[in-house]
Amino acid sequence: MSPDGNYVYTANFLISTVSVFSTVTDTVVQEVAVGDDPSSVAVTSDGAAYVANSGVSNSVTVLDTSSFPVTVRTTVPVGAQPKDVAVTPDGSRAYVANFASDSVSVIGTATNTVVGDPIPVDDGPAGVAMAQVPKRVSSTTVVSAPNPSTVGQAVTFTASVAGDSGTPAGTVTFKEPSTAAAPSTSPPAPPPYRRSTRPRCPCPGPPPCPQPRPAPPTAHPPPPAR
Incomplete structure:
Protein backbone atom coordinates (compact mmCIF):
# COMPACT_ATOMS: atom_id res chain seq x y z
CA MET A 1 0.00 0.00 0.00
CA SER A 2 1.15 3.54 -0.71
CA PRO A 3 2.05 5.78 2.27
CA ASP A 4 -1.15 7.84 1.77
CA GLY A 5 -3.32 4.72 1.50
CA ASN A 6 -4.67 5.64 -1.95
CA TYR A 7 -3.07 2.72 -3.83
CA VAL A 8 -2.41 -0.98 -3.31
CA TYR A 9 0.33 -2.79 -5.26
CA THR A 10 -0.18 -6.46 -6.20
CA ALA A 11 2.49 -8.80 -7.61
CA ASN A 12 1.18 -10.88 -10.52
CA PHE A 13 3.35 -14.03 -10.57
CA LEU A 14 2.20 -15.54 -13.88
CA ILE A 15 2.29 -12.41 -16.02
CA SER A 16 5.33 -10.68 -14.44
CA THR A 17 3.60 -7.40 -13.66
CA VAL A 18 2.52 -5.31 -10.68
CA SER A 19 -1.06 -4.04 -10.63
CA VAL A 20 -1.77 -0.60 -9.18
CA PHE A 21 -5.14 -0.70 -7.45
CA SER A 22 -6.88 2.55 -6.48
CA THR A 23 -8.59 2.44 -3.10
CA VAL A 24 -10.56 5.56 -4.07
CA THR A 25 -12.25 4.08 -7.14
CA ASP A 26 -11.74 0.36 -6.29
CA THR A 27 -10.32 -0.28 -9.76
CA VAL A 28 -6.98 -1.25 -11.28
CA VAL A 29 -5.52 1.91 -12.76
CA GLN A 30 -2.14 0.66 -14.06
CA GLU A 31 -0.09 -2.44 -14.88
CA VAL A 32 3.70 -2.14 -14.52
CA ALA A 33 6.07 -4.68 -16.11
CA VAL A 34 8.72 -6.02 -13.69
CA GLY A 35 11.08 -9.05 -13.56
CA ASP A 36 10.20 -12.73 -13.90
CA ASP A 37 7.62 -14.20 -11.50
CA PRO A 38 7.16 -11.36 -8.98
CA SER A 39 6.06 -12.74 -5.63
CA SER A 40 6.26 -9.91 -3.08
CA VAL A 41 6.05 -6.11 -2.82
CA ALA A 42 7.23 -3.85 0.01
CA VAL A 43 6.80 -0.05 0.07
CA THR A 44 8.90 2.52 1.93
CA SER A 45 7.55 5.65 3.58
CA ASP A 46 8.88 7.85 0.76
CA GLY A 47 6.99 5.93 -1.92
CA ALA A 48 9.54 3.42 -3.27
CA ALA A 49 8.15 -0.08 -3.94
CA TYR A 50 10.54 -3.07 -3.90
CA VAL A 51 9.36 -6.07 -5.92
CA ALA A 52 11.00 -9.48 -5.39
CA ASN A 53 11.21 -11.29 -8.75
CA SER A 54 11.44 -14.99 -7.88
CA GLY A 55 12.08 -16.22 -11.45
CA VAL A 56 15.27 -16.58 -13.40
CA SER A 57 15.93 -12.84 -13.35
CA ASN A 58 17.06 -13.11 -9.68
CA SER A 59 16.41 -9.44 -9.07
CA VAL A 60 14.41 -6.82 -7.21
CA THR A 61 12.59 -4.19 -9.24
CA VAL A 62 12.38 -0.75 -7.61
CA LEU A 63 9.27 1.26 -8.52
CA ASP A 64 8.73 4.98 -8.00
CA THR A 65 5.22 5.34 -6.60
CA SER A 66 5.57 8.92 -5.37
CA SER A 67 3.64 10.12 -8.42
CA PHE A 68 1.24 8.67 -10.96
CA PRO A 69 1.77 6.86 -13.23
CA VAL A 70 4.16 4.51 -11.43
CA THR A 71 7.58 4.15 -13.09
CA VAL A 72 10.54 1.78 -12.75
CA ARG A 73 13.51 3.36 -10.99
CA THR A 74 16.03 0.54 -11.32
CA THR A 75 16.59 -3.21 -11.03
CA VAL A 76 18.89 -4.62 -8.32
CA PRO A 77 20.54 -8.06 -8.78
CA VAL A 78 20.24 -10.27 -5.67
CA GLY A 79 20.46 -13.99 -4.84
CA ALA A 80 18.75 -16.88 -6.58
CA GLN A 81 14.95 -16.92 -6.62
CA PRO A 82 14.13 -14.05 -4.25
CA LYS A 83 10.78 -14.98 -2.74
CA ASP A 84 10.07 -12.14 -0.33
CA VAL A 85 11.19 -8.60 0.52
CA ALA A 86 10.64 -6.35 3.57
CA VAL A 87 11.82 -2.84 4.43
CA THR A 88 13.02 -1.57 7.79
CA PRO A 89 10.76 0.80 9.77
CA ASP A 90 12.99 3.76 8.91
CA GLY A 91 13.07 2.76 5.23
CA SER A 92 16.88 2.67 5.03
CA ARG A 93 17.21 -1.04 4.16
CA ALA A 94 15.32 -3.67 2.17
CA TYR A 95 15.87 -7.32 3.13
CA VAL A 96 15.36 -9.97 0.42
CA ALA A 97 14.91 -13.72 1.12
CA ASN A 98 16.77 -15.68 -1.59
CA PHE A 99 15.05 -19.09 -1.71
CA ALA A 100 17.49 -21.01 -3.91
CA SER A 101 20.75 -19.55 -2.53
CA ASP A 102 19.79 -19.89 1.16
CA SER A 103 20.65 -16.30 1.96
CA VAL A 104 19.28 -12.82 2.66
CA SER A 105 20.43 -9.84 0.60
CA VAL A 106 20.42 -6.33 2.08
CA ILE A 107 19.67 -3.39 -0.22
CA GLY A 108 20.54 0.17 0.81
CA THR A 109 17.54 2.23 -0.28
CA ALA A 110 19.55 5.45 -0.57
CA THR A 111 21.62 4.06 -3.45
CA ASN A 112 19.54 0.96 -4.39
CA THR A 113 22.62 -1.27 -4.25
CA VAL A 114 23.35 -4.43 -2.28
CA VAL A 115 25.16 -3.71 0.99
CA GLY A 116 27.87 -6.25 1.87
CA ASP A 117 27.73 -9.98 1.27
CA PRO A 118 24.48 -11.98 1.45
CA ILE A 119 23.63 -13.25 4.93
CA PRO A 120 23.61 -17.08 5.00
CA VAL A 121 20.48 -18.67 6.52
CA ASP A 122 18.86 -22.14 6.59
CA ASP A 123 17.53 -23.95 3.54
CA GLY A 124 14.95 -22.29 1.32
CA PRO A 125 14.06 -18.98 2.99
CA ALA A 126 10.65 -17.98 1.64
CA GLY A 127 9.68 -15.04 3.84
CA VAL A 128 11.13 -12.11 5.76
CA ALA A 129 9.45 -9.62 8.11
CA MET A 130 10.39 -6.52 10.07
CA ALA A 131 9.32 -5.48 13.55
CA GLN A 132 10.12 -2.35 15.50
CA THR A 173 32.13 -0.09 33.74
CA PHE A 174 33.71 2.51 36.00
CA LYS A 175 36.29 4.75 34.34
CA GLU A 176 38.96 6.69 36.18
CA PRO A 177 39.26 10.35 35.13
CA SER A 178 42.28 11.23 33.02
CA THR A 179 43.46 13.89 35.47
CA ALA A 180 43.38 13.58 39.24
CA ALA A 181 41.97 16.39 41.31
CA ALA A 182 44.62 18.63 42.89
CA PRO A 183 44.88 18.17 46.67
CA SER A 184 43.37 20.99 48.66
CA THR A 185 45.83 23.19 50.59
CA SER A 186 45.19 25.50 53.53
CA PRO A 187 46.95 28.85 53.96
CA PRO A 188 49.75 28.85 56.58
CA ALA A 189 48.75 29.79 60.09
CA PRO A 190 49.73 33.34 61.11
CA PRO A 191 52.60 33.68 63.65
CA PRO A 192 51.57 34.01 67.29
CA TYR A 193 50.88 37.57 68.42
CA ARG A 194 53.68 39.07 70.47
CA ARG A 195 53.19 42.30 72.35
CA SER A 196 55.84 44.95 71.79
CA THR A 197 57.84 46.18 74.80
CA ARG A 198 58.66 49.51 73.17
CA PRO A 199 56.77 52.54 74.64
CA ARG A 200 54.16 54.15 72.43
CA CYS A 201 54.85 57.38 70.60
CA PRO A 202 53.49 60.42 72.49
CA CYS A 203 52.69 62.25 69.24
CA PRO A 204 48.98 62.50 68.35
CA GLY A 205 49.65 62.69 64.58
CA PRO A 206 49.99 59.88 62.04
CA PRO A 207 53.32 58.09 61.57
CA PRO A 208 56.16 58.55 61.05
CA CYS A 209 56.71 60.05 64.47
CA PRO A 210 58.71 63.30 64.28
CA GLN A 211 60.08 62.84 67.78
CA PRO A 212 62.62 60.20 68.67
CA ARG A 213 61.23 57.49 70.82
CA PRO A 214 62.77 57.07 74.26
CA ALA A 215 64.91 54.05 74.75
CA PRO A 216 63.17 51.14 76.40
CA PRO A 217 63.85 50.75 80.12
CA THR A 218 66.60 48.41 81.11
CA ALA A 219 66.12 45.65 83.58
CA HIS A 220 68.40 47.37 86.16
CA PRO A 221 69.14 51.15 86.20
CA PRO A 222 72.83 52.10 86.13
CA PRO A 223 74.43 52.93 89.51
CA PRO A 224 74.68 56.68 90.43
CA ALA A 225 77.94 58.49 89.65
CA ARG A 226 80.28 59.20 92.57
Whole structure:
Protein backbone atom coordinates (compact mmCIF):
# COMPACT_ATOMS: atom_id res chain seq x y z
CA MET A 1 0.00 0.00 0.00
CA SER A 2 1.15 3.54 -0.71
CA PRO A 3 2.05 5.78 2.27
CA ASP A 4 -1.15 7.84 1.77
CA GLY A 5 -3.32 4.72 1.50
CA ASN A 6 -4.67 5.64 -1.95
CA TYR A 7 -3.07 2.72 -3.83
CA VAL A 8 -2.41 -0.98 -3.31
CA TYR A 9 0.33 -2.79 -5.26
CA THR A 10 -0.18 -6.46 -6.20
CA ALA A 11 2.49 -8.80 -7.61
CA ASN A 12 1.18 -10.88 -10.52
CA PHE A 13 3.35 -14.03 -10.57
CA LEU A 14 2.20 -15.54 -13.88
CA ILE A 15 2.29 -12.41 -16.02
CA SER A 16 5.33 -10.68 -14.44
CA THR A 17 3.60 -7.40 -13.66
CA VAL A 18 2.52 -5.31 -10.68
CA SER A 19 -1.06 -4.04 -10.63
CA VAL A 20 -1.77 -0.60 -9.18
CA PHE A 21 -5.14 -0.70 -7.45
CA SER A 22 -6.88 2.55 -6.48
CA THR A 23 -8.59 2.44 -3.10
CA VAL A 24 -10.56 5.56 -4.07
CA THR A 25 -12.25 4.08 -7.14
CA ASP A 26 -11.74 0.36 -6.29
CA THR A 27 -10.32 -0.28 -9.76
CA VAL A 28 -6.98 -1.25 -11.28
CA VAL A 29 -5.52 1.91 -12.76
CA GLN A 30 -2.14 0.66 -14.06
CA GLU A 31 -0.09 -2.44 -14.88
CA VAL A 32 3.70 -2.14 -14.52
CA ALA A 33 6.07 -4.68 -16.11
CA VAL A 34 8.72 -6.02 -13.69
CA GLY A 35 11.08 -9.05 -13.56
CA ASP A 36 10.20 -12.73 -13.90
CA ASP A 37 7.62 -14.20 -11.50
CA PRO A 38 7.16 -11.36 -8.98
CA SER A 39 6.06 -12.74 -5.63
CA SER A 40 6.26 -9.91 -3.08
CA VAL A 41 6.05 -6.11 -2.82
CA ALA A 42 7.23 -3.85 0.01
CA VAL A 43 6.80 -0.05 0.07
CA THR A 44 8.90 2.52 1.93
CA SER A 45 7.55 5.65 3.58
CA ASP A 46 8.88 7.85 0.76
CA GLY A 47 6.99 5.93 -1.92
CA ALA A 48 9.54 3.42 -3.27
CA ALA A 49 8.15 -0.08 -3.94
CA TYR A 50 10.54 -3.07 -3.90
CA VAL A 51 9.36 -6.07 -5.92
CA ALA A 52 11.00 -9.48 -5.39
CA ASN A 53 11.21 -11.29 -8.75
CA SER A 54 11.44 -14.99 -7.88
CA GLY A 55 12.08 -16.22 -11.45
CA VAL A 56 15.27 -16.58 -13.40
CA SER A 57 15.93 -12.84 -13.35
CA ASN A 58 17.06 -13.11 -9.68
CA SER A 59 16.41 -9.44 -9.07
CA VAL A 60 14.41 -6.82 -7.21
CA THR A 61 12.59 -4.19 -9.24
CA VAL A 62 12.38 -0.75 -7.61
CA LEU A 63 9.27 1.26 -8.52
CA ASP A 64 8.73 4.98 -8.00
CA THR A 65 5.22 5.34 -6.60
CA SER A 66 5.57 8.92 -5.37
CA SER A 67 3.64 10.12 -8.42
CA PHE A 68 1.24 8.67 -10.96
CA PRO A 69 1.77 6.86 -13.23
CA VAL A 70 4.16 4.51 -11.43
CA THR A 71 7.58 4.15 -13.09
CA VAL A 72 10.54 1.78 -12.75
CA ARG A 73 13.51 3.36 -10.99
CA THR A 74 16.03 0.54 -11.32
CA THR A 75 16.59 -3.21 -11.03
CA VAL A 76 18.89 -4.62 -8.32
CA PRO A 77 20.54 -8.06 -8.78
CA VAL A 78 20.24 -10.27 -5.67
CA GLY A 79 20.46 -13.99 -4.84
CA ALA A 80 18.75 -16.88 -6.58
CA GLN A 81 14.95 -16.92 -6.62
CA PRO A 82 14.13 -14.05 -4.25
CA LYS A 83 10.78 -14.98 -2.74
CA ASP A 84 10.07 -12.14 -0.33
CA VAL A 85 11.19 -8.60 0.52
CA ALA A 86 10.64 -6.35 3.57
CA VAL A 87 11.82 -2.84 4.43
CA THR A 88 13.02 -1.57 7.79
CA PRO A 89 10.76 0.80 9.77
CA ASP A 90 12.99 3.76 8.91
CA GLY A 91 13.07 2.76 5.23
CA SER A 92 16.88 2.67 5.03
CA ARG A 93 17.21 -1.04 4.16
CA ALA A 94 15.32 -3.67 2.17
CA TYR A 95 15.87 -7.32 3.13
CA VAL A 96 15.36 -9.97 0.42
CA ALA A 97 14.91 -13.72 1.12
CA ASN A 98 16.77 -15.68 -1.59
CA PHE A 99 15.05 -19.09 -1.71
CA ALA A 100 17.49 -21.01 -3.91
CA SER A 101 20.75 -19.55 -2.53
CA ASP A 102 19.79 -19.89 1.16
CA SER A 103 20.65 -16.30 1.96
CA VAL A 104 19.28 -12.82 2.66
CA SER A 105 20.43 -9.84 0.60
CA VAL A 106 20.42 -6.33 2.08
CA ILE A 107 19.67 -3.39 -0.22
CA GLY A 108 20.54 0.17 0.81
CA THR A 109 17.54 2.23 -0.28
CA ALA A 110 19.55 5.45 -0.57
CA THR A 111 21.62 4.06 -3.45
CA ASN A 112 19.54 0.96 -4.39
CA THR A 113 22.62 -1.27 -4.25
CA VAL A 114 23.35 -4.43 -2.28
CA VAL A 115 25.16 -3.71 0.99
CA GLY A 116 27.87 -6.25 1.87
CA ASP A 117 27.73 -9.98 1.27
CA PRO A 118 24.48 -11.98 1.45
CA ILE A 119 23.63 -13.25 4.93
CA PRO A 120 23.61 -17.08 5.00
CA VAL A 121 20.48 -18.67 6.52
CA ASP A 122 18.86 -22.14 6.59
CA ASP A 123 17.53 -23.95 3.54
CA GLY A 124 14.95 -22.29 1.32
CA PRO A 125 14.06 -18.98 2.99
CA ALA A 126 10.65 -17.98 1.64
CA GLY A 127 9.68 -15.04 3.84
CA VAL A 128 11.13 -12.11 5.76
CA ALA A 129 9.45 -9.62 8.11
CA MET A 130 10.39 -6.52 10.07
CA ALA A 131 9.32 -5.48 13.55
CA GLN A 132 10.12 -2.35 15.50
CA VAL A 133 11.24 -3.26 19.01
CA PRO A 134 10.36 -0.58 21.59
CA LYS A 135 13.20 0.86 23.60
CA ARG A 136 13.42 -0.25 27.21
CA VAL A 137 14.05 2.13 30.08
CA SER A 138 16.68 1.35 32.67
CA SER A 139 18.21 3.23 35.59
CA THR A 140 21.58 2.87 37.28
CA THR A 141 22.24 3.79 40.92
CA VAL A 142 25.83 4.13 42.12
CA VAL A 143 26.62 4.05 45.85
CA SER A 144 30.10 4.63 47.28
CA ALA A 145 31.59 3.56 50.59
CA PRO A 146 32.50 6.32 53.10
CA ASN A 147 35.28 8.59 51.95
CA PRO A 148 38.77 7.37 52.89
CA SER A 149 40.52 8.99 55.80
CA THR A 150 43.98 8.77 54.23
CA VAL A 151 45.30 9.50 50.74
CA GLY A 152 45.53 6.40 48.56
CA GLN A 153 43.00 4.38 50.54
CA ALA A 154 40.62 2.34 48.33
CA VAL A 155 36.95 3.31 47.88
CA THR A 156 34.28 0.75 46.97
CA PHE A 157 31.54 1.67 44.46
CA THR A 158 28.41 -0.45 44.02
CA ALA A 159 26.15 -0.09 40.94
CA SER A 160 22.54 -1.32 40.89
CA VAL A 161 20.73 -1.49 37.51
CA ALA A 162 16.94 -1.78 37.23
CA GLY A 163 14.69 -1.94 34.17
CA ASP A 164 11.00 -1.69 33.34
CA SER A 165 10.87 -5.37 32.31
CA GLY A 166 13.17 -7.20 34.69
CA THR A 167 16.86 -6.85 35.39
CA PRO A 168 18.85 -5.78 32.31
CA ALA A 169 21.77 -7.97 31.28
CA GLY A 170 25.24 -6.57 30.73
CA THR A 171 28.06 -4.93 32.63
CA VAL A 172 28.67 -1.56 34.29
CA THR A 173 32.13 -0.09 33.74
CA PHE A 174 33.71 2.51 36.00
CA LYS A 175 36.29 4.75 34.34
CA GLU A 176 38.96 6.69 36.18
CA PRO A 177 39.26 10.35 35.13
CA SER A 178 42.28 11.23 33.02
CA THR A 179 43.46 13.89 35.47
CA ALA A 180 43.38 13.58 39.24
CA ALA A 181 41.97 16.39 41.31
CA ALA A 182 44.62 18.63 42.89
CA PRO A 183 44.88 18.17 46.67
CA SER A 184 43.37 20.99 48.66
CA THR A 185 45.83 23.19 50.59
CA SER A 186 45.19 25.50 53.53
CA PRO A 187 46.95 28.85 53.96
CA PRO A 188 49.75 28.85 56.58
CA ALA A 189 48.75 29.79 60.09
CA PRO A 190 49.73 33.34 61.11
CA PRO A 191 52.60 33.68 63.65
CA PRO A 192 51.57 34.01 67.29
CA TYR A 193 50.88 37.57 68.42
CA ARG A 194 53.68 39.07 70.47
CA ARG A 195 53.19 42.30 72.35
CA SER A 196 55.84 44.95 71.79
CA THR A 197 57.84 46.18 74.80
CA ARG A 198 58.66 49.51 73.17
CA PRO A 199 56.77 52.54 74.64
CA ARG A 200 54.16 54.15 72.43
CA CYS A 201 54.85 57.38 70.60
CA PRO A 202 53.49 60.42 72.49
CA CYS A 203 52.69 62.25 69.24
CA PRO A 204 48.98 62.50 68.35
CA GLY A 205 49.65 62.69 64.58
CA PRO A 206 49.99 59.88 62.04
CA PRO A 207 53.32 58.09 61.57
CA PRO A 208 56.16 58.55 61.05
CA CYS A 209 56.71 60.05 64.47
CA PRO A 210 58.71 63.30 64.28
CA GLN A 211 60.08 62.84 67.78
CA PRO A 212 62.62 60.20 68.67
CA ARG A 213 61.23 57.49 70.82
CA PRO A 214 62.77 57.07 74.26
CA ALA A 215 64.91 54.05 74.75
CA PRO A 216 63.17 51.14 76.40
CA PRO A 217 63.85 50.75 80.12
CA THR A 218 66.60 48.41 81.11
CA ALA A 219 66.12 45.65 83.58
CA HIS A 220 68.40 47.37 86.16
CA PRO A 221 69.14 51.15 86.20
CA PRO A 222 72.83 52.10 86.13
CA PRO A 223 74.43 52.93 89.51
CA PRO A 224 74.68 56.68 90.43
CA ALA A 225 77.94 58.49 89.65
CA ARG A 226 80.28 59.20 92.57
